[in-house]
Amino acid sequence: xxxNEALAEAAIIAGLDAYxxxxxxxxxxxxxxxxxxxxxxxxxxxxxESELAAINMVFGAAATGKxxxxxxxxxxxxxxxxxxxxxxxxxxxxxxxxxxxGGPGLGNIGPSQADYFQATRxxxxxxxxxxxxxxxxxxxxxxxxxxxxxxxxxxxxxxxxLADGFIGxxxxxxxxxxxxxxxxxxxxxxxxxxxxxxxxIVRSLYLGEGVLEELNRRLQARYRLIEKxxxxxxxxxxxxADVVVIAYGFAARxxxxxxxIARREGIKAGWIRPITLWPFPSEQIxxxxxxxxxxxxxxxxxxxxxxxxxxxxxxxxxVLLFGRSGGSVPTVEQVLDNIKQLTARHRKSKxxxxx
Amino acid sequence: xxxxxxxxxxxxxxxxxxxxxxxGCGHGIAHRLIAETIDELGIRGRTIGxxxxxxxxxxxxxxxxxxxxxxxxxxxxxxTGMKRTNPDMIIFSYQGxxxxxxxxxxxxxxxxxxxxxxxxxxxxxxxxxMTGGQMAPTTLLGQVTTTTPDGRKALGxxxxxxxxxxxxxxxxxxxxxRCALHTPAEVKxxxxxxxxxxxxxxxxxxxxxxxxxxxxxxxxxxxxxxxxVDWVENEMKKVFPLGRFKDTQSSGV
Numbered sequence: 024x025x026x027n028e029a030l031a032e033a034a035i036i037a038g039l040d041a042y043x044x045x046x047x048x049x050x051x052x053x054x055x056x057x058x059x060x061x062x063x064x065x066x067x068x069x070x071x072e073s074e075l076a077a078i079n080m081v082f083g084a085a086a087t088g089k090x091x092x093x094x095x096x097x098x099x100x101x102x103x104x105x106x107x108x109x110x111x112x113x114x115x116x117x118x119x120x121x122x123x124x125g126g127p128g129l130g131n132i133g134p135s136q137a138d139y140f141q142a143t144r145x146x147x148x149x150x151x152x153x154x155x156x157x158x159x160x161x162x163x164x165x166x167x168x169x170x171x172x173x174x175x176x177x178x179x180x181x182x183x184x185l186a187d188g189f190i191g192x193x194x195x196x197x198x199x200x201x202x203x204x205x206x207x208x209x210x211x212x213x214x215x216x217x218x219x220x221x222x223x224i225v226r227s228l229y230l231g232e233g234v235l236e237e238l239n240r241r242l243q244a245r246y247r248l249i250e251k252x253x254x255x256x257x258x259x260x261x262x263x264a265d266v267v268v269i270a271y272g273f274a275a276r277x278x279x280x281x282x283x284i285a286r287r288e289g290i291k292a293g294w295i296r297p298i299t300l301w302p303f304p305s306e307q308i309x310x311x312x313x314x315x316x317x318x319x320x321x322x323x324x325x326x327x328x329x330x331x332x333x334x335x336x337x338x339x340x341x342v343l344l345f346g347r348s349g350g351s352v353p354t355v356e357q358v359l360d361n362i363k364q365l366t367a368r369h370r371k372s373k374x375x376x377x378x
Numbered sequence: 379x380x381x382x383x384x385x386x387x388x389x390x391x392x393x394x395x396x397x398x399x400x401x402g403c404g405h406g407i408a409h410r411l412i413a414e415t416i417d418e419l420g421i422r423g424r425t426i427g428x429x430x431x432x433x434x435x436x437x438x439x440x441x442x443x444x445x446x447x448x449x450x451x452x453x454x455x456x457x458t459g460m461k462r463t464n465p466d467m468i469i470f471s472y473q474g475x476x477x478x479x480x481x482x483x484x485x486x487x488x489x490x491x492x493x494x495x496x497x498x499x500x501x502x503x504x505x506x507x508m509t510g511g512q513m514a515p516t517t518l519l520g521q522v523t524t525t526t527p528d529g530r531k532a533l534g535x536x537x538x539x540x541x542x543x544x545x546x547x548x549x550x551x552x553x554x555x556r557c558a559l560h561t562p563a564e565v566k567x568x569x570x571x572x573x574x575x576x577x578x579x580x581x582x583x584x585x586x587x588x589x590x591x592x593x594x595x596x597x598x599x600x601x602x603x604x605x606x607v608d609w610v611e612n613e614m615k616k617v618f619p620l621g622r623f624k625d626t627q628s629s630g631v
Contacts, residue, residue: 041463067462071455072488079452079485083459086446087426087467091459109449214444214460216467218423224438226447 026161026191027052030094030120030184033168035060036201040089041067043080045099048132049188050122053094074099078106078119085115086225088213090172094120096188097138098129100146107181108147111242112227114212116175118168119153120184122191123323125350133350134188134273139327142185143301150239152246153181154253155300157271161195163298173205174253178245179212185300187323189273189352249302256304257296260286261311264293265369266362269308269332270321271297274353278321281358285366292362300328305335312339315373317365321358322346341368389414391422391442398436402603404559404593405433408501409440411565412472415573416443419580425468426460428453432474433507451482454489457496468579470497476506479515479539486545490586493550497575498588500541503595504614511598515539518617523598538617542590546623552585553578554623558592560610564620571622583627592618 024032031053034042042057054070061068067084071077077093084091095103100121110117123138125131142155154174158164164186171182214223229235259282261267266285270278275296285292295311297304312318318340320329329344336342345361347353388394392413399405416422422443429437431450438445448456453471461469478486478500489496505523506512512525516538520529530538546554553575557568568591575587592614596606 041459043459069458069462069492071458072484075452076455076458076485076488079449079455080459080462082448082452083446083456084463085459086456087460087464089463091463105449106452113447214426214446215464216422216424216426217442217444222438222442223444224446226438228435228447 024161024197025052025194026164026186027122028056029161029165029197030168030186031056031060033165033199034092034118034172035064035066036199037169037172038090039066039092039172041084041091043069043071043077043084043091043093045071045074045077045095047096047099049124049191050094050096050120052191053120074102075105078103081117082106082110082113082115085110085117086113086214088210088215092118092120094122096122096124097126097135100138100141104141104147107153108145108149108151109227110181111145111151111153112149112238113225114179115225116179117181118171118175118184119181120186123185123187125348131350132188134323134352135348135350136187136272136274136323137325137327137348138185139300139322139324142183143303143331151242152301153183154178154249154302155183155185157185157298157300158190159272159275159296161190161193162197164190165197165199169202169204173207176207177205178249180245185272187273253299254302254304254306255298256307257298258293258307260293261295262293263291264316265291266317266319266365267311268292268294268319268321268358268362269297269328270294271300271328274321274323277353277355277358280355281362284355284359285362290362290366292366297328303331303335305331308332308335309337312336315376316340317369318342319361319365320344321353323352324348389417391416393440393442395440397440399433400597402594402596402606403433404503404591404595405501407559407565408499408591408593409437411569411572412470412499413441414569415576418573419576421468421576421580424466425470428456428469428471430471430473430477432477434472434474434501435508437472451477451480452485453477453482454485454494454496454498458489458492458494461494461496468497468576470499470576472499473501474507475500475502475504475514475516479541490545490548490550490588493585495579495582495584496586497579498586499572499575500588500590501593502541502590502618503593503598504538505595505598507595507598511600516541516618518613540618542588542623545588550585551588551624552583552626553587555625556590556592556618556620556623558610558615558620560592560594560607578627585626590618592620
């Protein structure tokens with residue numbers, strides 16, 4: 024099964040009530056799959072007239088308490104930013120999948136990780152965050168979906184699943200498991216008709232003095248809680264490493280292969296793979312930077328996550344970037360070469376500090 | 379038995395609060411007609427209203443029903459998301475001319491085109507009220523606004539957009555009527571039209587019902603409320619003729 028179909032089926036198993044989407048490559052398999060499977064399950068599928076409409080259909084369904092999602096790729100996600108900001112302001116749960124492609128502009132349909140800033144900084148207007156999950160395999164992409172819905176409903180916010188063209192198109196075996204939902208709060212805010220109760224209002228306009236700041240404080244408190252509780256990352260042989268390579272999504276697979284070869288050649292390399300890009304595993308990276316070692320960030324972009332790594336390392340160690348962009352992908356050899364160069368530099372600096 | 383009979387009272391769905399609308403504005407009348415309709419049809423417990431961006435953004439402060447506030451122009455998309463997932467609910471959008479006919483033109487067109495079973499109340503006051511009186515897509519030729527200081531010219535600024543005429547052409551719409559709010563007689567007709575547009579949805583009729591209401595904006599038009607009423611009668615009605623453009627579910631039209 025390809026990644027796009029796997030994420031669609033996983034969402035259906037996770038209890039998706041309604042999918043809204045607009046065609047864009049490289050995620051068209053999601054829309055096609057949903058158009059067939061959702062009606063089979065007597066659930067809602069709508070091909071919208073634009074990504075702008077799709078995210079607002081999600082807004083409407085979410086406001087009535089339904090599990091809902093959309094998917095798109097980079098240019099389409101840009102169009103959705105208005106709606107994602109409104110979802111944040113209105114505190115509505117929703118899942119958005121971005122199968123990233125090369126940019127800027129129309130770019131190309133090659134795999135890319137150049138939407139990292141947009142995904143982790145909010146992307147639209149206003150002080151807000153979205154939880155960002157970044158799967159590295161088709162299985163992990165499928166596993167992300169029930170988690171994304173649970174997180175969205177627990178924290179009443181948008182969860183973005185940030186994949187790339189490779190993960191979306193790649194065929195890998197996948198096992199679907201129906202996991203029990205987290206214990207989720209009741210949706211007493213949902214618009215269900217004011218039968219026997221006062222009206223519910225879903226809004227993001229607050230004109231009274233201090234009222235909007237109060238909302239922002241509440242959101243920020245929630246974000247701090249998420250930073251405390253929801254960081255996910257994976258590490259490999261970091262303890263004794265001279266060089267720690269940091270990469271997520273597809274790039275992490277290339278890094279894994281390069282580090283394996285390096286270890287076989289006696290080079291002390293390790294890796295850290297952030298799974299949540301926001302909240303970012305800053306603590307884990309900061310801890311790794313307490314030892315004298317070097318950091319290499321490998322991205323399918325000209326350098327975006329590297330800024331978060333530098334913030335986490337906080338000047339304690341050198342952080343270098345190896346990025347490929349515009350649909351191009353780093354090879355294992357290139358990453359290995361970078362690891363070797365850094366290892367040599369690290370030896371020199373060790374000798375220096377010993378003197 | 380008491381000899382005093384109550385012959386008129388505030389309809390319960392209309393909250394007992396003063397509105398923020400300017401003197402002579404049509405929004406208050408439109409809100410009341412919608413509230414009366416909801417109470418007469420007994421659908422308060424299963425109705426969701428969608429407030430626009432514009433003067434009526436605070437409609438939820440006046441209508442005592444579940445309501446949502448949405449991005450400028452996107453109400454028909456939000457309504458689609460609500461209605462498809464809740465087919466038994468009554469979903470209506472309340473949109474101004476900038477919201478529906480300008481920034482949200484794509485959303486309303488495609489919601490109509492898909493035949494979404496929603497009710498649309500379209501307030502046409504030929505101007506952007508909340509932002510201070512700029513040109514709307516429905517601004518009349520020659521009309522002075524803050525962005526057409528020499529009056530709207532067709533060449534370069536376009537013609538007033540006739541929404542009912544346009545939407546009556548779409549097979550996805552089932553009921554299209556234009557009414558006005560400037561005389562008691564027209565208000566009564568508007569009430570009938572609004573009620574019909576809701577009834578169609580209650581009956582699960584297969585398509586969109588849209589009622590356009592010509593509405594006074596004395597402050598935006600820089601007129602007294604009395605002059606604004608005359609302007610609807612003498613100027614607006616010429617460009618936006620009143621009447622039923624389409625009603626596929628009733629016989630004799």
